[in-house]
Structures are given as C-alpha cells and as structure tokens.
Amino acid sequence: MSEEAVMPHLRLDPDDVGDQDAESLLQAIKSDLRYEEVIHGCLNCGVCSGSCPSHRFFDYSPRIVVQTVLSGDAQAVKDMMDEYIWACAQCYTCAMRCPFHNSPGGLVMIMREVAVWRGMEAVHRLLKPYGRVLLKVLSIGNQLTPDMIQPDFFPDWGPKIPWSSTDLAIKRKAIPVYTLQVTTSAWRVSPETSYELYTIYEETGVFRLIEQIDPNLYEVVSDMVEDLRDMVESTR
Numbered sequence: 001m002s003e004e005a006v007m008p009h010l011r012l013d014p015d016d017v018g019d020q021d022a023e024s025l026l027q028a029i030k031s032d033l034r035y036e037e038v039i040h041g042c043l044n045c046g047v048c049s050g051s052c053p054s055h056r057f058f059d060y061s062p063r064i065v066v067q068t069v070l071s072g073d074a075q076a077v078k079d080m081m082d083e084y085i086w087a088c089a090q091c092y093t094c095a096m097r098c099p100f101h102n103s104p105g106g107l108v109m110i111m112r113e114v115a116v117w118r119g120m121e122a123v124h125r126l127l128k129p130y131g132r133v134l135l136k137v138l139s140i141g142n143q144l145t146p147d148m149i150q151p152d153f154f155p156d157w158g159p160k161i162p163w164s165s166t167d168l169a170i171k172r173k174a175i176p177v178y179t180l181q182v183t184t185s186a187w188r189v190s191p192e193t194s195y196e197l198y199t200i201y202e203e204t205g206v207f208r209l210i211e212q213i214d215p216n217l218y219e220v221v222s223d224m225v226e227d228l229r230d231m232v233e234s235t236r
C-alpha cells in the first residue's frame, strides 16, 4: 500500500507542496477525485446555510463556499482557504439537506486538505492548538480516558459524575470486553497493534501531513514510533 494508492487525490507530487498560486490551488480542488461527488451544480437556494450550525454562530456560509468555487474566481477561493472555510464543523448537515445532493462540507474537506498539502499559513496558525489533541489520539487512541472523568473537570455533567469516577478500576473490570478493562486509555491496545497502526499512518501519508502542519509534533510522534518499534522488534 502506498500514499498514492490510498490518497491519490492528495497530489503528492513534491513539486506541488508549497505551491500557493491561486489558479494552481483551484485546479487541485477541482481535480480531486471526490470533487464530482460533492458538487453537482448549485441552485443558490441557501438551504445548506439555513441548516448549518457554523452559519448560525460565525460569519460563514456553505452556500457562499460552493458559489465561490463554482465561480472560478481563484483568488477568492484562495482567500477563503486562509480563514473562512475553517469555521466549518464538518457535521455534514448541509449534505443531507441540499436538494442538489451537494456536500458543501465535503467540498470544505477537499479545500482544507489542499491547504495542508500546499503548506498554507492558515494551516499552521489554525491547527496548531489541535496538536495536543492529536498527540493524545495518536498515543492513547482517544482524547479522553476514563480516569480523566473527574467531578472537578466536568462540573456541568450532573450529580452522577462523582459516583462514576470512584472505583474505576473495579467498574472497568466488570465490562465484559477485555480491551475496555483499563482506566488510563480508552481501550487496551497491544504494542504490536499500535505499531501496525503507525506503519499504516506512515505508508498512507498521515505522518507527512502531521509533519507539514506541525514539525515539532512530528518530532515527538517520530520518537514515540521509534520507541515502539524498538519494543516490538526486541520481542520478536
């Protein structure tokens, strides 16, 4: 399995990385394999914006995203990739409502991926705060572990939280699924499984995406993978 086999739409030609010419960005979006699945034309009806949670709270409209891409105004599309599209919550309500079977959220996903691969400044600025979340997901498989569910951290979760946070080890042992009987991670994962997962991330370009977004995080993740590789190979 290779990066090209799994994500041919990501245009991994090294010459493309860093190319932020507006026409080239628009071309990358429109030549994505998913583009024809997410955009079939647009009635400009605004149903997508009317049902979009981000439209309710931010200066953001999926109708405008679709209309701008369809207009072919490359500079306007590039400007949107700098900030505008990052307000999308990727909930895909728009895709369920659009009478034209468009997926504005899917279009935004393509635009974001192009922005990442082309190393746009917005990516570094807007995704940096998510580094800690990503590291948690990569290292323990989830953002939240059972032992993090403590009353002090979640005062708004109601009166049952104190009960839920006591005797965690015993309660988790009562769960019949063996992989869930841990408290410091969401589920038990063997080093071999983690290593296989990291190998897939490596082969399919996920680590390259992380390197592109946050080189410091990539260093930390690389060290983690290296330690795991040593551990797994020493037991073989």
Ligand code: SF4
Residues within 6 Å of the ligand: 041, 042, 043, 044, 045, 046, 047, 048, 049, 062, 063, 066, 097, 098, 099, 100, 101, 102, 104
């Ligand atoms: S709901 Fe569909 S057709 Fe209507 S404006 Fe949005 S994308 Fe266009």
Ligand code: SF4
Residues within 6 Å of the ligand: 048, 051, 052, 053, 054, 055, 062, 087, 088, 089, 090, 091, 092, 093, 094, 095, 104, 105, 106, 108
């Ligand atoms: S996927 Fe994005 S654009 Fe679509 S409804 Fe959700 S937040 Fe709005």
